[in-house]
Amino acid sequence: xxxxxRLTYLNGRxxxxxxxxxxxxxxxxxxxxxxxxxxxxxKLIKDGSLLFQQVPLVEIDGMKMVQTRAIMNYIATKYxxxxxxxxxxxxxxxxxxxxxxxxQMILMFPFSPPDAKEKNLESIKERATSRYFPVFEKVLxxxxxxxxxxxxxxxxxxxxxxxxxxxxxxxxxxxxxFPQLQVFKTKxxxxxxxxxxxxxxxxxxxxxxxxxxxxxxxxxKK
Amino acid sequence: xxxxxxxxxxxxRxxxxxxxxxxxxxxxxxxxxxxxxxxxxxKLLQSGSLLFQQVPMVEIDGMKMVQTRAILSYIAAKYxxxxxxxxxxxxxxxxxxxxxxxxxxxxxxxxxxxxxxxxxxAFIVQKATSRYFPVYEKVLxxxxxxxxxxxxxxxxxxxxxxxxLMVxxxxxxxxxxFPQLQAFKARxxxxxxxxxxxEPGSQRKPVPDDKYVETVRRVLHMYYDIKxx
Numbered sequence: 318x319x320x321x322x323r324l325t326y327l328n329g330r331x332x333x334x335x336x337x338x339x340x341x342x343x344x345x346x347x348x349x350x351x352x353x354x355x356x357x358x359x360k361l362i363k364d365g366s367l368l369f370q371q372v373p374l375v376e377i378d379g380m381k382m383v384q385t386r387a388i389m390n391y392i393a394t395k396y397x398x399x400x401x402x403x404x405x406x407x408x409x410x411x412x413x414x415x416x417x418x419x420x421q422m423i424l425m426f427p428f429s430p431p432d433a434k435e436k437n438l439e440s441i442k443e444r445a446t447s448r449y450f451p452v453f454e455k456v457l458x459x460x461x462x463x464x465x466x467x468x469x470x471x472x473x474x475x476x477x478x479x480x481x482x483x484x485x486x487x488x489x490x491x492x493x494x495f496p497q498l499q500v501f502k503t504k505x506x507x508x509x510x511x512x513x514x515x516x517x518x519x520x521x522x523x524x525x526x527x528x529x530x531x532x533x534x535x536x537x538k539k
Numbered sequence: 540x541x542x543x544x545x546x547x548x549x550x551x552r553x554x555x556x557x558x559x560x561x562x563x564x565x566x567x568x569x570x571x572x573x574x575x576x577x578x579x580x581x582k583l584l585q586s587g588s589l590l591f592q593q594v595p596m597v598e599i600d601g602m603k604m605v606q607t608r609a610i611l612s613y614i615a616a617k618y619x620x621x622x623x624x625x626x627x628x629x630x631x632x633x634x635x636x637x638x639x640x641x642x643x644x645x646x647x648x649x650x651x652x653x654x655x656x657x658x659x660x661a662f663i664v665q666k667a668t669s670r671y672f673p674v675y676e677k678v679l680x681x682x683x684x685x686x687x688x689x690x691x692x693x694x695x696x697x698x699x700x701x702x703x704l705m706v707x708x709x710x711x712x713x714x715x716x717f718p719q720l721q722a723f724k725a726r727x728x729x730x731x732x733x734x735x736x737x738e739p740g741s742q743r744k745p746v747p748d749d750k751y752v753e754t755v756r757r758v759l760h761m762y763y764d765i766k767x768x
Contacts, residue, residue, distance in 0.1 A: 384636030391629045410609035
Protein backbone atom coordinates (compact mmCIF):
# COMPACT_ATOMS: atom_id res chain seq x y z
CA UNK A 318 0.00 0.00 0.00
CA UNK A 319 1.28 3.41 -0.96
CA UNK A 320 2.15 5.93 1.72
CA UNK A 321 0.60 8.70 -0.32
CA UNK A 322 -2.65 10.36 0.73
CA ARG A 323 -5.61 9.06 -1.25
CA LEU A 324 -8.44 11.38 -2.22
CA THR A 325 -11.95 10.11 -2.98
CA TYR A 326 -14.24 12.53 -4.79
CA LEU A 327 -15.74 13.23 -8.16
CA ASN A 328 -13.44 13.95 -11.07
CA GLY A 329 -13.81 17.68 -10.69
CA ARG A 330 -13.15 20.60 -8.38
CA UNK A 331 -16.00 20.89 -5.87
CA UNK A 332 -14.99 20.74 -2.24
CA UNK A 333 -11.87 18.69 -2.93
CA UNK A 334 -10.06 21.27 -5.03
CA UNK A 335 -8.71 23.39 -2.11
CA UNK A 336 -7.32 20.15 -0.65
CA UNK A 337 -5.58 19.32 -3.95
CA UNK A 338 -4.11 22.83 -4.01
CA UNK A 339 -2.83 22.55 -0.45
CA UNK A 340 -1.24 19.13 -0.91
CA UNK A 341 0.33 20.27 -4.18
CA UNK A 342 1.64 23.49 -2.61
CA UNK A 343 3.16 21.42 0.19
CA UNK A 344 4.88 19.25 -2.42
CA UNK A 345 2.92 16.15 -1.40
CA UNK A 346 2.06 13.60 -4.07
CA UNK A 347 -1.35 12.00 -3.80
CA UNK A 348 -3.61 9.43 -5.45
CA UNK A 349 -7.22 9.91 -6.45
CA UNK A 350 -10.29 7.71 -6.69
CA UNK A 351 -13.11 9.19 -8.74
CA UNK A 352 -16.77 8.64 -7.95
CA UNK A 353 -18.64 8.11 -11.17
CA UNK A 354 -21.75 6.17 -10.17
CA UNK A 355 -24.27 6.14 -7.37
CA UNK A 356 -23.38 2.48 -6.75
CA UNK A 357 -19.76 3.39 -5.97
CA UNK A 358 -20.94 6.04 -3.52
CA UNK A 359 -23.48 3.73 -1.88
CA LYS A 360 -20.76 1.10 -1.46
CA LEU A 361 -18.45 3.61 0.24
CA ILE A 362 -21.21 4.42 2.69
CA LYS A 363 -21.96 0.74 3.31
CA ASP A 364 -18.25 0.10 3.95
CA GLY A 365 -18.36 2.66 6.73
CA SER A 366 -15.64 4.76 5.13
CA LEU A 367 -17.57 8.01 5.24
CA LEU A 368 -18.06 9.23 8.80
CA PHE A 369 -21.03 11.44 7.92
CA GLN A 370 -21.85 9.68 4.63
CA GLN A 371 -20.17 12.48 2.71
CA VAL A 372 -17.16 13.16 0.54
CA PRO A 373 -14.49 14.60 0.39
CA LEU A 374 -12.70 11.63 1.91
CA VAL A 375 -8.93 11.73 2.34
CA GLU A 376 -7.09 8.66 3.55
CA ILE A 377 -3.97 10.00 5.20
CA ASP A 378 -1.66 8.70 7.91
CA GLY A 379 -3.94 5.80 8.75
CA MET A 380 -7.05 8.00 9.10
CA LYS A 381 -10.12 8.18 6.89
CA MET A 382 -10.60 11.95 7.16
CA VAL A 383 -13.78 13.74 6.17
CA GLN A 384 -14.94 17.37 6.56
CA THR A 385 -12.99 19.68 4.29
CA ARG A 386 -11.85 22.04 7.04
CA ALA A 387 -10.61 19.22 9.25
CA ILE A 388 -8.62 17.80 6.35
CA MET A 389 -7.17 21.19 5.40
CA ASN A 390 -6.24 21.94 9.03
CA TYR A 391 -4.43 18.63 9.33
CA ILE A 392 -2.46 19.07 6.11
CA ALA A 393 -1.60 22.70 6.84
CA THR A 394 -0.35 21.88 10.33
CA LYS A 395 1.53 18.76 9.28
CA TYR A 396 3.38 20.60 6.51
CA UNK A 397 4.06 23.79 8.47
CA UNK A 398 1.73 26.03 6.52
CA UNK A 399 -0.21 27.48 9.42
CA UNK A 400 2.01 30.07 11.00
CA UNK A 401 4.50 29.93 13.85
CA UNK A 402 2.17 30.57 16.79
CA UNK A 403 -1.43 30.88 17.87
CA UNK A 404 -1.80 34.49 16.70
CA UNK A 405 -0.44 33.83 13.23
CA UNK A 406 -2.70 30.82 13.04
CA UNK A 407 -5.64 33.04 14.01
CA UNK A 408 -4.86 35.42 11.13
CA UNK A 409 -4.45 32.55 8.69
CA UNK A 410 -7.75 31.04 9.86
CA UNK A 411 -9.57 34.36 9.45
CA UNK A 412 -8.22 34.86 5.95
CA UNK A 413 -8.89 31.27 4.91
CA UNK A 414 -12.47 31.36 6.21
CA UNK A 415 -13.17 34.61 4.38
CA UNK A 416 -11.79 33.22 1.13
CA UNK A 417 -13.78 30.05 1.71
CA UNK A 418 -17.01 32.10 1.86
CA UNK A 419 -16.15 33.57 -1.55
CA UNK A 420 -15.25 30.14 -2.94
CA GLN A 421 -18.56 28.78 -1.68
CA MET A 422 -20.35 31.15 -4.07
CA ILE A 423 -18.26 29.83 -6.94
CA LEU A 424 -18.82 26.24 -5.80
CA MET A 425 -22.58 26.64 -5.95
CA PHE A 426 -22.61 28.59 -9.21
CA PRO A 427 -22.80 25.66 -11.67
CA PHE A 428 -25.87 24.40 -9.80
CA SER A 429 -27.85 27.63 -9.96
CA PRO A 430 -30.92 27.62 -12.20
CA PRO A 431 -30.30 29.24 -15.62
CA ASP A 432 -32.36 32.34 -14.80
CA ALA A 433 -30.30 32.99 -11.64
CA LYS A 434 -26.86 32.57 -13.21
CA GLU A 435 -26.40 36.18 -14.28
CA LYS A 436 -27.41 37.50 -10.87
CA ASN A 437 -25.11 35.03 -9.11
CA LEU A 438 -22.22 35.98 -11.35
CA GLU A 439 -22.79 39.64 -10.44
CA SER A 440 -22.80 38.68 -6.75
CA ILE A 441 -19.49 36.85 -7.10
CA LYS A 442 -17.96 39.85 -8.84
CA GLU A 443 -19.36 42.27 -6.27
CA ARG A 444 -18.24 40.25 -3.27
CA ALA A 445 -14.79 39.61 -4.68
CA THR A 446 -14.14 43.25 -5.54
CA SER A 447 -15.82 44.97 -2.61
CA ARG A 448 -15.52 42.56 0.31
CA TYR A 449 -12.66 40.11 -0.12
CA PHE A 450 -9.98 41.33 -2.51
CA PRO A 451 -9.73 44.79 -0.87
CA VAL A 452 -8.87 43.12 2.44
CA PHE A 453 -5.95 41.17 1.03
CA GLU A 454 -4.82 44.09 -1.13
CA LYS A 455 -4.61 46.17 2.05
CA VAL A 456 -2.84 43.44 4.07
CA LEU A 457 -0.14 43.09 1.41
CA UNK A 458 0.21 46.85 0.96
CA UNK A 459 0.54 47.52 4.68
CA UNK A 460 3.31 45.06 5.46
CA UNK A 461 4.91 45.03 2.03
CA UNK A 462 5.85 41.38 2.38
CA UNK A 463 5.52 38.62 -0.18
CA UNK A 464 3.16 36.48 1.89
CA UNK A 465 -0.03 37.25 3.76
CA UNK A 466 1.07 36.19 7.24
CA UNK A 467 4.34 36.25 9.15
CA UNK A 468 6.54 36.79 6.11
CA UNK A 469 6.23 33.11 5.35
CA UNK A 470 4.37 30.99 2.82
CA UNK A 471 1.18 29.62 4.39
CA UNK A 472 -2.19 28.02 3.76
CA UNK A 473 -3.67 31.52 3.42
CA UNK A 474 -1.48 32.28 0.40
CA UNK A 475 -2.49 29.02 -1.31
CA UNK A 476 -6.20 29.65 -0.77
CA UNK A 477 -5.98 33.24 -1.96
CA UNK A 478 -4.14 32.17 -5.11
CA UNK A 479 -6.79 29.52 -5.81
CA UNK A 480 -9.56 32.09 -5.27
CA UNK A 481 -7.97 34.70 -7.51
CA UNK A 482 -7.69 32.24 -10.39
CA UNK A 483 -11.23 30.92 -9.83
CA UNK A 484 -12.73 34.42 -9.88
CA UNK A 485 -10.65 35.40 -12.91
CA UNK A 486 -12.19 32.49 -14.81
CA UNK A 487 -15.55 34.15 -14.26
CA UNK A 488 -14.51 37.81 -14.32
CA UNK A 489 -11.32 38.07 -16.40
CA UNK A 490 -10.25 41.62 -15.53
CA UNK A 491 -11.16 41.32 -11.87
CA UNK A 492 -7.66 42.17 -10.61
CA UNK A 493 -7.51 45.43 -12.51
CA UNK A 494 -8.06 47.53 -9.39
CA PHE A 495 -5.68 45.46 -7.26
CA PRO A 496 -2.00 45.99 -8.06
CA GLN A 497 -0.74 44.18 -4.93
CA LEU A 498 -2.82 41.13 -5.79
CA GLN A 499 -1.45 41.16 -9.34
CA VAL A 500 2.08 41.03 -7.98
CA PHE A 501 1.04 38.38 -5.44
CA LYS A 502 -0.47 36.25 -8.19
CA THR A 503 2.74 36.40 -10.23
CA LYS A 504 4.91 35.55 -7.21
CA UNK A 505 2.73 32.59 -6.26
CA UNK A 506 2.68 31.33 -9.84
CA UNK A 507 6.46 31.19 -9.77
CA UNK A 508 6.77 29.16 -6.60
CA UNK A 509 8.02 25.74 -7.76
CA UNK A 510 5.26 23.57 -6.31
CA UNK A 511 2.52 25.92 -7.44
CA UNK A 512 4.10 26.38 -10.86
CA UNK A 513 4.07 22.59 -11.26
CA UNK A 514 0.42 22.41 -10.18
CA UNK A 515 -0.52 25.03 -12.76
CA UNK A 516 0.97 23.05 -15.61
CA UNK A 517 -1.11 20.75 -17.85
CA UNK A 518 -1.13 17.17 -16.64
CA UNK A 519 -1.18 18.10 -12.95
CA UNK A 520 -3.97 16.90 -10.61
CA UNK A 521 -5.59 20.33 -10.87
CA UNK A 522 -9.14 19.98 -12.17
CA UNK A 523 -10.72 22.13 -14.92
CA UNK A 524 -13.68 24.45 -14.30
CA UNK A 525 -16.91 22.50 -13.76
CA UNK A 526 -18.86 21.78 -16.94
CA UNK A 527 -22.26 20.29 -17.71
CA UNK A 528 -20.90 16.75 -17.48
CA UNK A 529 -19.55 17.43 -14.00
CA UNK A 530 -22.88 18.84 -12.82
CA UNK A 531 -24.65 15.84 -14.30
CA UNK A 532 -22.32 13.44 -12.49
CA UNK A 533 -22.81 15.20 -9.16
CA UNK A 534 -26.58 15.03 -9.48
CA UNK A 535 -26.43 11.39 -10.49
CA UNK A 536 -24.03 10.19 -7.79
CA UNK A 537 -25.74 12.03 -4.94
CA LYS A 538 -29.30 11.41 -6.09
CA LYS A 539 -31.47 10.56 -3.09
CA UNK B 540 -9.91 48.49 29.04
CA UNK B 541 -11.06 45.13 30.33
CA UNK B 542 -8.98 42.08 29.61
CA UNK B 543 -12.12 40.07 29.05
CA UNK B 544 -13.03 39.06 25.51
CA UNK B 545 -15.79 41.26 24.09
CA UNK B 546 -18.40 39.81 21.76
CA UNK B 547 -20.19 41.92 19.14
CA UNK B 548 -23.42 40.38 17.84
CA UNK B 549 -27.17 40.49 18.12
CA UNK B 550 -28.83 39.71 21.42
CA UNK B 551 -29.53 36.16 20.36
CA ARG B 552 -27.92 32.87 19.40
CA UNK B 553 -27.07 32.88 15.70
CA UNK B 554 -23.44 32.22 14.88
CA UNK B 555 -22.19 33.65 18.16
CA UNK B 556 -23.79 31.05 20.41
CA UNK B 557 -21.13 28.36 19.87
CA UNK B 558 -18.53 30.95 20.86
CA UNK B 559 -20.43 31.78 24.06
CA UNK B 560 -20.63 28.07 24.87
CA UNK B 561 -16.91 27.52 24.33
CA UNK B 562 -15.81 30.53 26.38
CA UNK B 563 -18.18 29.49 29.16
CA UNK B 564 -16.91 25.89 29.06
CA UNK B 565 -13.36 27.21 29.32
CA UNK B 566 -14.41 29.24 32.38
CA UNK B 567 -13.68 32.52 30.61
CA UNK B 568 -15.80 35.56 31.50
CA UNK B 569 -16.74 37.77 28.61
CA UNK B 570 -18.55 41.00 27.80
CA UNK B 571 -21.10 41.54 25.07
CA UNK B 572 -22.19 44.45 22.92
CA UNK B 573 -25.54 43.83 21.27
CA UNK B 574 -26.35 45.18 17.82
CA UNK B 575 -29.82 46.68 17.89
CA UNK B 576 -29.83 49.34 15.19
CA UNK B 577 -28.58 49.70 11.66
CA UNK B 578 -26.66 52.76 12.83
CA UNK B 579 -24.60 50.75 15.29
CA UNK B 580 -23.70 48.29 12.56
CA UNK B 581 -22.74 51.03 10.13
CA LYS B 582 -20.57 52.65 12.79
CA LEU B 583 -18.81 49.32 13.34
CA LEU B 584 -18.31 48.98 9.60
CA GLN B 585 -16.90 52.48 9.27
CA SER B 586 -14.53 51.94 12.17
CA GLY B 587 -12.91 49.13 10.17
CA SER B 588 -13.51 46.68 12.99
CA LEU B 589 -15.16 44.04 10.82
CA LEU B 590 -12.59 42.51 8.49
CA PHE B 591 -15.17 41.17 6.03
CA GLN B 592 -17.97 43.53 7.10
CA GLN B 593 -19.58 40.78 9.13
CA VAL B 594 -20.32 39.72 12.68
CA PRO B 595 -19.58 37.71 14.83
CA MET B 596 -16.65 39.81 15.92
CA VAL B 597 -14.72 39.06 19.10
CA GLU B 598 -12.11 41.37 20.60
CA ILE B 599 -9.66 39.05 22.26
CA ASP B 600 -5.96 39.36 23.13
CA GLY B 601 -5.59 42.58 21.17
CA MET B 602 -7.18 41.15 18.02
CA LYS B 603 -10.51 41.97 16.42
CA MET B 604 -11.32 38.41 15.34
CA VAL B 605 -14.01 37.55 12.83
CA GLN B 606 -15.11 34.29 11.19
CA THR B 607 -16.75 31.96 13.67
CA ARG B 608 -14.51 28.99 12.93
CA ALA B 609 -11.33 31.04 13.34
CA ILE B 610 -12.56 32.41 16.67
CA LEU B 611 -13.57 28.98 17.96
CA SER B 612 -10.24 27.42 16.92
CA TYR B 613 -8.32 30.18 18.68
CA ILE B 614 -10.28 29.79 21.92
CA ALA B 615 -10.05 25.99 21.81
CA ALA B 616 -6.28 26.07 21.30
CA LYS B 617 -5.69 28.78 23.89
CA TYR B 618 -7.66 27.00 26.61
CA UNK B 619 -6.40 23.48 25.87
CA UNK B 620 -9.66 22.16 24.50
CA UNK B 621 -8.15 21.05 21.19
CA UNK B 622 -6.58 17.68 21.98
CA UNK B 623 -3.00 16.84 22.80
CA UNK B 624 -1.61 16.31 19.29
CA UNK B 625 -2.30 16.62 15.59
CA UNK B 626 -4.32 13.41 15.35
CA UNK B 627 -6.58 14.27 18.28
CA UNK B 628 -7.03 17.69 16.75
CA UNK B 629 -8.02 16.04 13.47
CA UNK B 630 -10.69 13.98 15.23
CA UNK B 631 -12.00 17.03 17.07
CA UNK B 632 -12.15 18.99 13.82
CA UNK B 633 -14.07 16.18 12.12
CA UNK B 634 -16.57 15.85 14.95
CA UNK B 635 -17.05 19.61 15.21
CA UNK B 636 -17.54 19.75 11.44
CA UNK B 637 -20.45 17.33 11.79
CA UNK B 638 -22.16 19.15 14.67
CA UNK B 639 -21.54 22.43 12.84
CA UNK B 640 -23.37 21.14 9.76
CA UNK B 641 -26.24 19.92 11.96
CA UNK B 642 -26.52 23.23 13.83
CA UNK B 643 -26.37 25.01 10.48
CA UNK B 644 -29.77 23.55 9.62
CA UNK B 645 -31.13 24.96 12.87
CA UNK B 646 -29.48 28.35 12.39
CA UNK B 647 -31.71 29.20 9.45
CA UNK B 648 -34.86 27.89 11.10
CA UNK B 649 -36.20 31.15 12.62
CA UNK B 650 -36.01 32.85 9.22
CA UNK B 651 -38.23 30.37 7.43
CA UNK B 652 -41.91 30.69 6.62
CA UNK B 653 -44.29 28.77 8.88
CA UNK B 654 -44.79 26.11 6.24
CA UNK B 655 -41.06 25.70 5.62
CA UNK B 656 -40.46 25.52 9.36
CA UNK B 657 -42.41 22.28 9.59
CA UNK B 658 -40.48 20.80 6.69
CA UNK B 659 -37.19 21.94 8.20
CA UNK B 660 -38.03 20.57 11.62
CA ALA B 661 -38.56 17.13 10.07
CA PHE B 662 -35.34 17.52 8.09
CA ILE B 663 -33.35 18.45 11.19
CA VAL B 664 -34.66 15.50 13.17
CA GLN B 665 -34.06 13.12 10.28
CA LYS B 666 -30.47 14.25 9.81
CA ALA B 667 -29.78 14.26 13.54
CA THR B 668 -31.07 10.74 14.08
CA SER B 669 -29.77 9.11 10.90
CA ARG B 670 -26.53 10.92 10.10
CA TYR B 671 -25.07 12.67 13.13
CA PHE B 672 -26.18 11.20 16.44
CA PRO B 673 -25.37 7.60 15.41
CA VAL B 674 -21.76 8.64 14.79
CA TYR B 675 -21.24 10.09 18.25
CA GLU B 676 -23.23 7.29 19.88
CA LYS B 677 -20.84 4.80 18.28
CA VAL B 678 -17.70 6.77 19.18
CA LEU B 679 -18.73 6.81 22.84
CA UNK B 680 -19.80 3.17 22.82
CA UNK B 681 -16.61 1.97 21.12
CA UNK B 682 -14.15 3.56 23.55
CA UNK B 683 -16.38 3.65 26.62
CA UNK B 684 -14.82 6.91 27.80
CA UNK B 685 -16.51 9.99 29.18
CA UNK B 686 -15.36 12.34 26.43
CA UNK B 687 -15.34 12.10 22.66
CA UNK B 688 -11.59 12.43 22.09
CA UNK B 689 -8.51 11.35 23.99
CA UNK B 690 -10.27 10.76 27.29
CA UNK B 691 -10.16 14.49 27.86
CA UNK B 692 -12.77 17.26 27.81
CA UNK B 693 -12.54 19.13 24.50
CA UNK B 694 -14.26 21.51 22.11
CA UNK B 695 -15.93 18.49 20.47
CA UNK B 696 -17.80 17.67 23.70
CA UNK B 697 -19.01 21.25 24.16
CA UNK B 698 -20.17 21.48 20.56
CA UNK B 699 -21.99 18.14 20.71
CA UNK B 700 -23.82 19.08 23.91
CA UNK B 701 -24.89 22.36 22.33
CA UNK B 702 -26.17 20.49 19.25
CA UNK B 703 -28.04 17.90 21.33
CA LEU B 704 -29.87 20.58 23.32
CA MET B 705 -30.75 22.50 20.16
CA VAL B 706 -32.21 19.44 18.45
CA UNK B 707 -34.12 18.53 21.62
CA UNK B 708 -35.75 21.93 21.44
CA UNK B 709 -37.19 20.81 18.10
CA UNK B 710 -38.12 17.30 19.28
CA UNK B 711 -37.88 16.67 22.97
CA UNK B 712 -37.48 12.87 22.83
CA UNK B 713 -34.95 12.84 20.02
CA UNK B 714 -32.36 11.07 22.21
CA UNK B 715 -34.62 8.12 22.89
CA UNK B 716 -32.65 5.77 20.63
CA PHE B 717 -29.27 6.95 21.92
CA PRO B 718 -28.42 5.74 25.43
CA GLN B 719 -24.75 6.78 25.21
CA LEU B 720 -25.74 10.30 24.22
CA GLN B 721 -28.22 10.47 27.08
CA ALA B 722 -25.46 9.60 29.53
CA PHE B 723 -23.08 11.99 27.76
CA LYS B 724 -25.61 14.81 28.01
CA ALA B 725 -26.03 14.25 31.76
CA ARG B 726 -22.29 14.01 32.32
CA UNK B 727 -21.26 17.08 30.37
CA UNK B 728 -24.14 19.15 31.77
CA UNK B 729 -22.86 18.51 35.25
CA UNK B 730 -19.36 19.87 34.60
CA UNK B 731 -19.29 22.99 36.82
CA UNK B 732 -18.59 25.55 34.08
CA UNK B 733 -21.28 24.06 31.86
CA UNK B 734 -23.76 23.66 34.70
CA UNK B 735 -23.33 27.35 35.42
CA UNK B 736 -23.90 28.25 31.77
CA UNK B 737 -27.11 26.21 31.74
CA GLU B 738 -28.56 28.09 34.71
CA PRO B 739 -30.93 31.05 34.31
CA GLY B 740 -29.11 34.38 34.32
CA SER B 741 -26.12 33.10 32.36
CA GLN B 742 -25.12 34.57 29.01
CA ARG B 743 -26.67 31.66 27.16
CA LYS B 744 -29.29 33.01 24.77
CA PRO B 745 -32.87 31.69 24.44
CA VAL B 746 -34.43 30.07 21.38
CA PRO B 747 -34.64 32.79 18.70
CA ASP B 748 -38.04 34.46 18.39
CA ASP B 749 -39.69 36.88 15.95
CA LYS B 750 -38.11 39.88 17.66
CA TYR B 751 -34.67 38.38 17.06
CA VAL B 752 -35.43 37.75 13.40
CA GLU B 753 -36.73 41.30 13.03
CA THR B 754 -33.58 42.73 14.62
CA VAL B 755 -31.26 40.75 12.36
CA ARG B 756 -33.19 41.71 9.24
CA ARG B 757 -33.27 45.37 10.26
CA VAL B 758 -29.61 45.65 11.23
CA LEU B 759 -28.25 43.73 8.25
CA HIS B 760 -30.90 44.91 5.77
CA MET B 761 -31.41 41.21 5.15
CA TYR B 762 -34.90 41.20 3.71
CA TYR B 763 -34.64 38.34 1.26
CA ASP B 764 -36.33 34.98 1.82
CA ILE B 765 -34.36 32.08 3.16
CA LYS B 766 -35.18 28.65 1.81
CA UNK B 767 -35.50 25.42 3.75
CA UNK B 768 -33.06 22.57 3.03
